[in-house]
Structure formats: structure tokens, C-alpha cells
Amino acid sequence: MQTNFTPTLPLLFWGGILVASCSQEPAEPVPTEAAPQATTLEQLPDSFAIGQLTVYNAFREQMLANRTVPMDSQRIVDNVYRRHQPLWKECYAMAFGPDNAHLFNTDTGMIHWNERLYRDERRVLDSITTLILSQQVDTMFNYHVNRFKTLDYIMPAARISLAFTPLTGIGFGGCANDQFVYELNNPEFDVAYMLKAGIPHELYHIVNAGALGEAEEFRAIDLTINEGLACYFVWDYFQGRMPKHEAVEEMSASDWSYYLDHEQEIYRRMKPYFDDTTGDNPLLDNEGYGTFPNAPRTLYYWLGFRIVESYLSAHPGTTIKDLSAMPYAEILAGSNYEEQLLH
Numbered sequence: 353m354q355t356n357f358t359p360t361l362p363l364l365f366w367g368g369i370l371v372a373s374c375s376q377e378p379a380e381p382v383p384t385e386a387a388p389q390a391t392t393l394e395q396l397p398d399s400f401a402i403g404q405l406t407v408y409n410a411f412r413e414q415m416l417a418n419r420t421v422p423m424d425s426q427r428i429v430d431n432v433y434r435r436h437q438p439l440w441k442e443c444y445a446m447a448f449g450p451d452n453a454h455l456f457n458t459d460t461g462m463i464h465w466n467e468r469l470y471r472d473e474r475r476v477l478d479s480i481t482t483l484i485l486s487q488q489v490d491t492m493f494n495y496h497v498n499r500f501k502t503l504d505y506i507m508p509a510a511r512i513s514l515a516f517t518p519l520t521g522i523g524f525g526g527c528a529n530d531q532f533v534y535e536l537n538n539p540e541f542d543v544a545y546m547l548k549a550g551i552p553h554e555l556y557h558i559v560n561a562g563a564l565g566e567a568e569e570f571r572a573i574d575l576t577i578n579e580g581l582a583c584y585f586v587w588d589y590f591q592g593r594m595p596k597h598e599a600v601e602e603m604s605a606s607d608w609s610y611y612l613d614h615e616q617e618i619y620r621r622m623k624p625y626f627d628d629t630t631g632d633n634p635l636l637d638n639e640g641y642g643t644f645p646n647a648p649r650t651l652y653y654w655l656g657f658r659i660v661e662s663y664l665s666a667h668p669g670t671t672i673k674d675l676s677a678m679p680y681a682e683i684l685a686g687s688n689y690e691e692q693l694l695h
């Protein structure tokens with residue numbers, strides 16, 4: 353699924369429950385569902401930073417504010433709204449139309465919907481919060497911070513709120529680098545998987561977009577490689593603890609087999625659309641066009657992953673980090689993918 357509010361880069365998402373599997377010894381512990389000890393909201397930090405990127409745990413503030421009746425409005429104003437005002441005032445207030453703008457561009461609007469959302473959706477919010485806490489999300493955040501520190505990427509300044517929102521539709525994305533959100537109550541996403549794999553996936557997109565600079569337009573193959581890079585990065589990020597199929601939209605092993613079984617045909621039938629810049633073509637919208645009706649998940653993510661994988665195997669010593677600053681056309685040309693596949 354593609355979000356609609358990302359003019360600078362495409363941000364894409366998926367759902368499902370992650371089951372981590374270990375194929376080699378990890379260099380450091382990664383949080384898994386095997387560790388049952390839950391944290392509490394109070395134990396969570398209200399934000400954490402990865403280089404110049406800040407993640408706000410807005411949901412923590414929203415839940416704590418609603419522990420009292422009436423709600424602690426000041427906490428909403430200070431810790432949800434004003435702390436990350438551009439997200440609400442410039443992104444949500446614009447993206448959801450003039451009729452809804454008042455919800456996001458005033459203190460009273462923000463207070464009102466936060467009160468109403470908790471009153472009306474309390475069960476949903478409580479259960480998502482319980483799920484997040486059961487995932488040892490504080491450990492996971494630490495893992496992300498430390499892992500990115502180790503990887504030493506140049507992380508552009510960016511701000512992300514993890515928040516409950518009264519309207520959903522952005523998912524995990526935003527209108528600008530200082531206006532990112534992950535909508536925790538967006539029904540299309542699986543919270544546990546998104547917090548674990550979605551964060552590094554999206555951060556790679558931010559790094560990649562920062563390194564390549566603004567582009568006038570994207571060809572379908574550019575978006576394909578763009579997603580392939582982010583998926584490959586996630587696989588690499590977990591240092592062998594996540595199978596490739598899980599790193600690509602959390603596919604199953606049999607999903608992956610489907611693609612391998614049809615790889616030549618997929619390439620042959622999709623190649624004619626590589627240069628399309630309309631965004632409306634069978635490569636980017638296999639579901640809509642039905643070219644491969646039985647293909648699981650998103651076809652072009654998988655194809656992008658294979659092209660990236662092919663490039664890296666053709667260039668020993670090159671890393672996914674090196675590719676984050678390489679033009680997509682160069683990655684395709686150097687991948688040798690067609691030659692390996694068809695000859």
C-alpha cells in the first residue's frame with residue numbers, strides 16, 4: 353500500500369506478525385517476542401534520537417493524559433501538539449481537507465479529538481498499547497539507536513511521531529522530513545512488525561532520499577529499486593536473524609517460492625514498464641492490473657530486492673550502504689540481473 357502524502361519519497365507499508373528466526377549468531381541482542389517481560393508506559397522515554405532524527409512517543413503522552421478525568425489537556429498541548437507542531441499544523445491540517453483542519457491547527461482542536469478518540473476507541477487504544485509494551489519496545493528502540501550508530505549512516509534531520517490519530521490514511525509517512533508519523537491505530541498495519549522492521553525500512557528511505565537529493569520524477573524501475581533497497585537493508589540490518597522473505601513485506605517462505613518460480617516471466621512481462629513515469633502501470637500496480645493474480649504481497653518490492661541482491665553479488669565488497677547514494681539507473685545497469693536471469 354502506498355501512502356498519498358509523500359511528495360519527496362515513496363513510503364510503503366505492510367501488515368502481519370513477525371516471527372524472528374535465527375540463521376546465525378547475532379552480534380547483539382535484538383528484541384523478540386520470546387522475552388515476555390513487559391515495560392510500562394512510564395518506563396518508556398517520551399522520545400529517542402538516532403543521530404539528527406527524533407522519534408516522539410506521542411502515544412505514550414496520549415495514553416498518560418487520559419489516565420485522569422478530565423483528560424490532562426496541557427499534556428496533549430505540550431507533549432503531543434507543540435512538540436511536533438509542523439506534523440499536525442502543516443501536514444494533517446492540509447492533508448485531510450479544510451473541514452478537518454481545525455482538528456489539527458489549534459490547541460482546542462487537538463484537545464477535543466484526543467478526548468473523543470480515547471472515549472470512543474478506548475478498547476482499541478488500550479489493546480494496541482498493551483501490545484506495544486509487550487514487545488519490549490524500549491529495548492527495540494535502543495536496538496534501533498545502537499544499530500544505526502554502528503552502521504554510521506548520515507541520518508538527515510527528521511522528526512517522527514508514533515501516535516494515535518483521529519483520521520488515518522498517512523500510515524507511516526509524512527509531508528516533509530520534519531513531519532513524519534506512524535499512525536499506530538491505522539488498521540492496515542501490524543504494530544509489532546512495523547516497530548521492529550518498519551522503522552529501519554523507512555529510515556533507509558530517508559537516508560536514501562537525502563543522499564540522492566530531490567528528483568523531478570520517478571520511473572517505475574526507480575521506485576522498484578527504491579523499495580528493493582529498503583527491504584534489502586532491513587534484511588542486512590538484522591544481521592541474518594531475519595529471513596529474506598520476511599524482510600520483503602513479511603512474506604512467507606512459500607510466498608517467496610512463488611516469485612522464484614515465476615522470476616523469468618515476471619521480468620519479461622514487467623520490463624516494458626520500467627521507464628513509465630505515470631505511476632499507473634502493471635509493475636507498480638500488479639493487483640490492479642492482475643498480470644500475476646496469484647502473486648503474494650507487492651510484486652515490485654520483490655523484484656527490486658532481487659535486482660539489488662544481483663548488484664551486490666556482482667560487486668563483491670560493495671555494501672547496501674554504498675548503494676544508498678547510487679542512482680537507481682546505475683544500480684540497474686550494474687546489477688547484471690537480466691543477463692543472469694535470461695542467459
Ligand SMILES: [Zn+2]
Pocket residue numbers: 362363364365553557579582
Ligand atoms: Zn518502502
